[in-house]
Amino acid sequence: MNFCSECGHPVTVKTPPGDHLPRFVCEHCDAIHYRNPRIITGTVPVAPDGRILLCRRNIEPRKNFWTLPAGFMENGETTVQGALRETDEESMVRGENPVLISVISLPAFDQVHMFYRVDMPDFNYGTTAESNAVDLYHLDDIPWPDIAFRTVERTLKHYLELQTQPFYVLNDHIDI
Amino acid sequence: MNFCSECGHPVTVKTPPGDHLPRFVCEHCDAIHYRNPRIITGTVPVAPDGRILLCRRNIEPRKNFWTLPAGFMENGETTVQGALRETDEESMVRGENPVLISVISLPAFDQVHMFYRVDMPDFNYGTTAESNAVDLYHLDDIPWPDIAFRTVERTLKHYLELQTQPFYVLNDHIDI
Numbered sequence A, B: 001m002n003f004c005s006e007c008g009h010p011v012t013v014k015t016p017p018g019d020h021l022p023r024f025v026c027e028h029c030d031a032i033h034y035r036n037p038r039i040i041t042g043t044v045p046v047a048p049d050g051r052i053l054l055c056r057r058n059i060e061p062r063k064n065f066w067t068l069p070a071g072f073m074e075n076g077e078t079t080v081q082g083a084l085r086e087t088d089e090e091s092m093v094r095g096e097n098p099v100l101i102s103v104i105s106l107p108a109f110d111q112v113h114m115f116y117r118v119d120m121p122d123f124n125y126g127t128t129a130e131s132n133a134v135d136l137y138h139l140d141d142i143p144w145p146d147i148a149f150r151t152v153e154r155t156l157k158h159y160l161e162l163q164t165q166p167f168y169v170l171n172d173h174i175d176i
């Protein structure tokens, strides 16, 4: 950030009175420009036969690696609405009965990733602009070396654990 | 937002190619300025005798109403670190053993509130610049009419329910 988004004057970095961290502040209009982590929200779509849906990324980063449907939560929506929207956009699946199963912080990237288990109402799914392949995988057949992101890998492993353990939400972080 | 924070030129509102929502875009440097929901992270601190800690707000909004320690998650920290930091800042309590118990979206405010149950190691707590009173409450003695925010009320009620129900994370939203 170089300029105040309110008045257009150059910003400076300093700790406002009563605050404990340096911020981008505008000495012209007194605006304080906070920066906060962003939420990635997504799903683990489960087909009627128990297989789970994965998408092969059609865009960088990690193009052609497999991932769960997920993306940035937008203003004006809930975490669940965002997860279902991304699932539709990336796999043409309309997920049902969302249950939160993982919350993973990435402090080095200023992100928090949240995943919901959702039921697929049927076996319908399809490729999209964001996914050049979409397929269902048996739980013992997940292509681990080709999974795009560590938060997706951890969420999938947590989903596997939930098959034999009492329910809990994975709450974890990945440092670097 | 009126000006590009990168180059200082005026921004316009339009939907970038391949996107599905209007954004603030800069036609001078091609920057796209996304806006995303912010996370409020906090705790339900539980004393060794089972009483829970509440803080009386020393600042607007809802000054002098009772709340749980919570605040905006900062870049560079995890949801848990943010919750523990806010708990320390607002009540001088060092929470232990955090367990996520609620995730509540507020789409009208572009916020997501997350609360962790934490153990207090002892009965030490204190007022701070943000809390003009801090006190422990028996579960049947919570001052419901004086609770500051609906997400705090829902989280406290969920915590009460968890005394008699199998564990689950409240995942909810408040529309307006």
Ligand SMILES: [Zn+2]
Pocket (backbone or CB within 6 Å): A004, A005, A006, A007, A008, A009, A026, A027, A028, A029, A030, A031
């Ligand atoms: Zn300014």
Ligand SMILES: [Zn+2]
Pocket (backbone or CB within 6 Å): B004, B005, B006, B007, B008, B009, B026, B027, B028, B029, B030, B031
């Ligand atoms: Zn610009």
